[in-house]
Amino acid sequence: xxxxxxxxxxxxxxxxxxxxxxxxxxxxxxxxxxxxxxxxxxxxxxxxxxxxxxxxxxxxxxxxxxxxxxxxxxxxxxxxxxxxxxxxxxxxxxxxxxxxxxxxxxxxxxxxxxxxxxxxxxxxxxxxxxxxxxxxxxxxxxxxxxxxxxxxxxxxxxxxxxxxxxxxxxxxxxxxxxxxxxxxxxxxxxxxxxxxxxxxxxxxxxxxxxxxxxxxxxxxxxxxxxxxxxxxxxxxxxxxxxxxxxxxxxxxxxxxxxxxxxxxxxxxxxxxxxxxxxxxxxxxxxxxxxxxxxxxxxxx
Amino acid sequence: xxxxxxxxxxxxxxxxxxxxxxxxxxxxxxxxxxxxxxxxxxxxxxxxxxxxxxxxxxxxxxxxxxxxxxxxxxxxxxxxxxxxxxxxxxxxxxxxxxxxxxxxxxxxxxxxxxxxxxxxxxxxxxxxxxxxxxxxxxxxxxxxxxxxxxxxxxxxxxxxxxxxxxxxxxxxxxxxxxxxxxxxxxxxxxxxxxxxxxxxxxxxxxxxxxxxxxxxxxxxxxxxxxxxxxxxxxxxxxxxxxxxxxxxxxxxxxxxxxxxxxxxxxxxxxxxxxxxxxxxxxxxxxxxxxxxxxxxxxxx
Ligand SMILES: NC(=O)c1ccc[n+]([C@@H]2O[C@H](COP(=O)([O-])OP(=O)(O)OC[C@H]3O[C@@H](n4cnc5c(N)ncnc54)[C@H](OP(=O)(O)O)[C@@H]3O)[C@@H](O)[C@H]2O)c1
Ligand SMILES: NC(=O)c1ccc[n+]([C@@H]2O[C@H](COP(=O)([O-])OP(=O)(O)OC[C@H]3O[C@@H](n4cnc5c(N)ncnc54)[C@H](OP(=O)(O)O)[C@@H]3O)[C@@H](O)[C@H]2O)c1
Numbered sequence: 001x002x003x004x005x006x007x008x009x010x011x012x013x014x015x016x017x018x019x020x021x022x023x024x025x026x027x028x029x030x031x032x033x034x035x036x037x038x039x040x041x042x043x044x045x046x047x048x049x050x051x052x053x054x055x056x057x058x059x060x061x062x063x064x065x066x067x068x069x070x071x072x073x074x075x076x077x078x079x080x081x082x083x084x085x086x087x088x089x090x091x092x093x094x095x096x097x098x099x100x101x102x103x104x105x106x107x108x109x110x111x112x113x114x115x116x117x118x119x120x121x122x123x124x125x126x127x128x129x130x131x132x133x134x135x136x137x138x139x140x141x142x143x144x145x146x147x148x149x150x151x152x153x154x155x156x157x158x159x160x161x162x163x164x165x166x167x168x169x170x171x172x173x174x175x176x177x178x179x180x181x182x183x184x185x186x187x188x189x190x191x192x193x194x195x196x197x198x199x200x201x202x203x204x205x206x207x208x209x210x211x212x213x214x215x216x217x218x219x220x221x222x223x224x225x226x227x228x229x230x231x232x233x234x235x236x237x238x239x240x241x242x243x244x245x246x247x248x249x250x251x252x253x254x255x256x257x258x259x260x261x262x263x264x265x266x267x268x269x270x271x272x273x274x275x276x277x278x279x280x281x282x283x284x285x286x287x288x289x290x291x292x293x294x295x296x297x298x299x300x
Numbered sequence: 301x302x303x304x305x306x307x308x309x310x311x312x313x314x315x316x317x318x319x320x321x322x323x324x325x326x327x328x329x330x331x332x333x334x335x336x337x338x339x340x341x342x343x344x345x346x347x348x349x350x351x352x353x354x355x356x357x358x359x360x361x362x363x364x365x366x367x368x369x370x371x372x373x374x375x376x377x378x379x380x381x382x383x384x385x386x387x388x389x390x391x392x393x394x395x396x397x398x399x400x401x402x403x404x405x406x407x408x409x410x411x412x413x414x415x416x417x418x419x420x421x422x423x424x425x426x427x428x429x430x431x432x433x434x435x436x437x438x439x440x441x442x443x444x445x446x447x448x449x450x451x452x453x454x455x456x457x458x459x460x461x462x463x464x465x466x467x468x469x470x471x472x473x474x475x476x477x478x479x480x481x482x483x484x485x486x487x488x489x490x491x492x493x494x495x496x497x498x499x500x501x502x503x504x505x506x507x508x509x510x511x512x513x514x515x516x517x518x519x520x521x522x523x524x525x526x527x528x529x530x531x532x533x534x535x536x537x538x539x540x541x542x543x544x545x546x547x548x549x550x551x552x553x554x555x556x557x558x559x560x561x562x563x564x565x566x567x568x569x570x571x572x573x574x575x576x577x578x579x580x581x582x583x584x585x586x587x588x589x590x591x592x593x594x595x596x597x598x599x600x
Pocket of ligand 1: 010015016017018019020021041042043044047077078080086103104105106130131132133134135137138139141242299
């Protein structure tokens with residue numbers, strides 16, 4: 001960890017100070033060992049005005065090119081579908097030796113789009129990060145300084161990334177309270193498909209299925225939701241743009257997993273149809289065993 | 301509500317003092333306006349010994365025939381698959397004018413099996429109840445007196461049930477803190493299929509899907525479960541016998557709903573495959589709208 005007088009970064013730029021970006025800013029504002037100078041940049045005038053009002057950055061910029069000039073670290077915190085475009089804007093003007101990072105929930109498609117740009121800028125280190133933390137709210141008002149406390153942050157740096165850059169981004173997330181792990185983009189996307197993307201897809205879907213029911217039944221879903229439906233759909237409250245981008249960008253891993261899940265659900269349906277008690281009880285037991293592992297892992 | 305000196309029932313018998321049954325006993329022990337004399341009956345010697353030790357009943361019986369003789373209310377609290385058999389044992393020896401109730405999570409198959417028995421005992425009122433409350437634990441140690449507080453209890457009495465009997469069972473559940481609603485068995489089973497049975501089936505299933513993944517990914521599911529998987533599978537911790545019985549007994553409503561859900565999930569998969577953003581965003585928006593209704597309904 002650096003001395004109190006030497007911050008980890010001189011100038012840290014957050015592009016897209018929404019839930020995630022404004023949480024980084026808030027934390028860095030509280031702990032000035034993270035960066036001497038904090039810059040927020042957003043395309044939306046309302047977001048910029050709100051960030052200034054909230055006073056969570058030392059400077060607020062509209063133009064990403066102006067924002068990143070001279071910075072030693074730039075973190076892109078916009079929706080997954082816009083990350084590569086922002087990277088293309090800022091890479092040509094970033095200072096040699098600077099670090100470019102982003103916090104998107106999907107990594108492979110972003111890496112595929114950014115890799116050719118990086119080839120033209122070998123003096124910039126690219127260290128993608130995915131903080132496994134969030135709420136169902138978005139925008140600069142939704143952030144808070146402790147969002148990353150005790151949460152995982154997954155890094156997916158390309159193979160040739162200078163270790164010093166990986167160490168600095170690791171230190172950044174550790175200073176914000178997170179535990180850090182490195183993995184490949186492919187592995188990241190597969191893991192997130194099962195732990196997050198498929199559960200969200202199913203939660204959005206069952207809400208729709210419930211909504212299609214006859215009126216009388218539908219209103220009672222709301223009355224009696226405490227019996228399972230409620231917990232099951234809590235995650236269905238999240239932002240449409242973010243989830244559209246996640247589903248489209250992690251298409252391959254997600255659809256493969258959805259096919260497997262549907263086959264498993266159909267097999268369970270078939271066991272119920274034919275009254276195959278051994279299969280039914282076996283599947284319930286496996287579900288319980290996984291839950292028990294979660295509890296032992298202190299995640300429950 | 302009755303005067304403090306006149307309990308609602310003279311002798312109340314609980315058959316199967318597990319999670320639900322022992323919670324009724326505990327509440328009735330605390331509030332003696334519910335019944336003067338409390339009898340617990342269970343086939344398992346271990347359960348009987350434990351109920352005696354816990355001191356939550358005035359008498360503990362092994363034989364249901366002996367237990368129910370002279371009682372003015374009998375509540376069957378055994379797994380759904382065993383309810384009709386217990387009803388057949390006790391109906392012939394119950395006192396004329398007494399009330400028979402049960403607390404199973406599925407109603408249609410139980411009613412179909414009990415209705416012919418009732419025809420032979422027109423002097424017994426049958427008032428099935430389903431308290432929409434529970435935990436993932438079972439057995440007499442799992443119960444607690446406040447389990448039904450602020451929860452719904454659904455009654456599904458047959459059409460010809462004397463209103464006085466319905467009123468007494470309603471009063472019982474209200475004295476235990478629940479809100480009561482009456483509905484047909486068919487409607488009950490449809491509502492529970494969507495609010496509880498389908499979410500449980502999907503939660504058990506996704507745990508199995510995760511368990512089938514390559515070792516490396518599977519262990520990380522446990523590490524990163526906080527990103528959605530955990531909430532989604534919380535309900536997958538419940539008892540295998542209970543859920544086997546629920547799935548088999550609510551087969552028709554559940555399988556119809558599972559088919560609809562799978563069709564909806566496949567349509568979402570197809571929209572992701574073809575990049576149909578309007579469909580994807582539309583479905584996410586609907587999911588959020590349902591969640592918002594839940595919050596307005598103060599269930600979230
Ligand atoms: N929320 C989570 O749970 C979570 C968790 C981990 C990672 N992530 C990832 O973090 C990223 C941000 O998510 P978030 O929840 O923080 O979103 P958010 O609250 O909506 O913030 C995104 C911000 O980026 C701005 N923006 C959009 N396009 C831009 C562009 N081209 N240039 C500059 N600014 C732009 C948005 O402005 P407008 O509002 O005007 O569009 C908004 O202020 C996403 O990639 C997401 O996948 C999210
Ligand atoms: N748990 C919930 O969330 C919930 C919610 C609402 C309604 N329900 C319904 O309530 C009922 C009981 O569930 P529970 O969770 O309380 O189960 P539980 O804790 O397992 O209790 C059931 C008890 O019944 C005993 N039993 C089984 N067969 C019997 C028989 N033929 N005669 C006498 N006793 C018998 C069991 O003994 P052994 O242990 O020896 O088998 C056990 O002590 C089920 O119909 C369930 O569908 C449950």
